[in-house]
Amino acid sequence: MPKIVISFAAASAFLATLIYLHALFKLYGVIASEKPEWVNRRGALSFFYSAFPPVTDPNVWLSVVRRAFSPSIRELQSPLALVYAKRIRWSLATGLLGYGVLIVAGAVRGA
Numbered sequence: 001m002p003k004i005v006i007s008f009a010a011a012s013a014f015l016a017t018l019i020y021l022h023a024l025f026k027l028y029g030v031i032a033s034e035k036p037e038w039v040n041r042r043g044a045l046s047f048f049y050s051a052f053p054p055v056t057d058p059n060v061w062l063s064v065v066r067r068a069f070s071p072s073i074r075e076l077q078s079p080l081a082l083v084y085a086k087r088i089r090w091s092l093a094t095g096l097l098g099y100g101v102l103i104v105a106g107a108v109r110g111a
Contacts, residue, residue: 006105013098016091023087028055028064030081039063065092 031039032054041059049057055064067073068085076082 006102009098009101009105013095013102016095016098019087020091020095023068023084023091024061024064025055027068027081027084027088028060030076030078030084031064031067034076034078034081038067
């Protein structure tokens with residue numbers, strides 16, 4: 001694969017990851033302030049994450065991503081909730097595509 005494609009895929013995946021994480025933390029804040037029952041999820045191993053912010057718990061961030069992809073996000077009063085949900089949808093797809101191209105490029109180059 002041309003180096004420009006690999007460079008573009010790496011840059012887009014990196015930027016998409018940053019945008020995804022920013023939107024995830026912001027959407028968690030909106031959801032936690034308006035509908036805390038949506039993100040109050042504790043799993044069997046959640047005690048490992050007790051020293052970290054709650055959004056770092058996989059059960060919590062999966063519930064935030066689930067809400068970002070569901071129509072229930074429109075129940076929130078904040079207009080920024082829909083903006084952050086769209087950013088999560090866009091950046092998750094772009095990041096997965098970028099990382100997929102990098103994996104394929106590595107497999108083709110390594111073979």
